[in-house]
Amino acid sequence: MVRVLFLGGLGRSGTTLLERLLGELPGVCPLGEVVHLWERDIAGDERCACGKRFSDCDFWHAVGEKAFGGWHHVDVWRVLALRHAVERTRYIPRLASVRMTAAQRLLVEEYADWYSRLYEAAAAVSGADVLVDSSKHAALAYCLRFAPDIDLRVVHMVRDSRGVAYSWTKKVSRPEADGAAEMTRYSPSRSALLWNAHNTALSMLHRCGVPVKRVRYEELLEEPEETLRDLAGFAGLPATDVPFLSDGTAELGPCHSAAGNPMRFKVGPVPLRRDDAWRTALPVRQRRVVSALTAPLLSAYGYRGER
Numbered sequence: 001m002v003r004v005l006f007l008g009g010l011g012r013s014g015t016t017l018l019e020r021l022l023g024e025l026p027g028v029c030p031l032g033e034v035v036h037l038w039e040r041d042i043a044g045d046e047r048c049a050c051g052k053r054f055s056d057c058d059f060w061h062a063v064g065e066k067a068f069g070g071w072h073h074v075d076v077w078r079v080l081a082l083r084h085a086v087e088r089t090r091y092i093p094r095l096a097s098v099r100m101t102a103a104q105r106l107l108v109e110e111y112a113d114w115y116s117r118l119y120e121a122a123a124a125v126s127g128a129d130v131l132v133d134s135s136k137h138a139a140l141a142y143c144l145r146f147a148p149d150i151d152l153r154v155v156h157m158v159r160d161s162r163g164v165a166y167s168w169t170k171k172v173s174r175p176e177a178d179g180a181a182e183m184t185r186y187s188p189s190r191s192a193l194l195w196n197a198h199n200t201a202l203s204m205l206h207r208c209g210v211p212v213k214r215v216r217y218e219e220l221l222e223e224p225e226e227t228l229r230d231l232a233g234f235a236g237l238p239a240t241d242v243p244f245l246s247d248g249t250a251e252l253g254p255c256h257s258a259a260g261n262p263m264r265f266k267v268g269p270v271p272l273r274r275d276d277a278w279r280t281a282l283p284v285r286q287r288r289v290v291s292a293l294t295a296p297l298l299s300a301y302g303y304r305g306e307r
């Protein structure tokens with residue numbers, strides 16, 4: 001069994017930061033957003049967090065050899081077709097139930113098996129006890145539970161919906177693409193609806209027997225040591241010190257996170273500060289729209305609504 005800590009949540013909720021912090025714990029290897037590795041790295045040869053192109057990175061080269069006898073043996077378009085067929089947010093009710101047809105189940109198992117083989121190789125190459133996959137997508141977490149070789153544990157990362165909405169309106173470039181490419185942007189109402197969908201799905205995952213631990217972005221930044229120790233326990237790691245954290249700063253080392261937020265390229269001291277810019281920068285009207293659309297879950301997660 002390969003132990004995988006899957007970071008779930010809507011994008012811009014702090015999953016990349018959490019992955020980087022977890023990656024500093026002994027016995028943990030952060031892989032990045034594996035969901036995007038197939039297309040962006042195997043097919044697109046984008047940059048690994050170590051700075052090298054995916055095809056030039058020794059770590060990923062070794063993983064590809066061990067898992068598949070080389071990345072050229074991976075049928076990327078088959079993986080993407082499977083993803084399209086099974087890993088959609090709207091298929092989650094089906095993935096959560098026992099009412100799946102035999103044909104549907106075969107597709108989900110085949111899809112999950114690609115991840116299983118990659119994880120097993122990454123565990124062997126890195127020697128790590130726990131891998132972190134920060135793919136975020138709730139539907140992928142539901143698919144991975146069908147892989148018998150994966151000891152899946154999910155961290156459900158939640159951030160105030162208004163902070164998430166503001167972040168989705170900002171321009172962020174994608175340095176790994178070496179071009180003028182930017183990350184996707186969403187309107188506040190669209191991100192509010194996505195926030196509801198992803199968080200609802202992750203909140204119900206434990207009903208399928210998958211261990212799920214919820215972490216609030218705001219708590220992670222207020223009490224990083226305590227949160228990380230707690231998560232290390234959840235991941236089955238021995239109690240450990242967190243010497244890379246001191247005085248509100250994290251000292252981050254290099255890693256081979258394959259795809260995801262540009263924050264994965266940062267090495268060195270990173271200040272751990274809550275990004276609360278939305279409180280002044282998100283226009284009042286948009287803030288009210290997001291608050292209204294996400295009110296039930298906001299309150300369930302302990303956030304204050306609009307007064």
Ligand SMILES: [Zn+2]
Nearest residue numbers: 048050057256
């Ligand atoms: Zn690398």
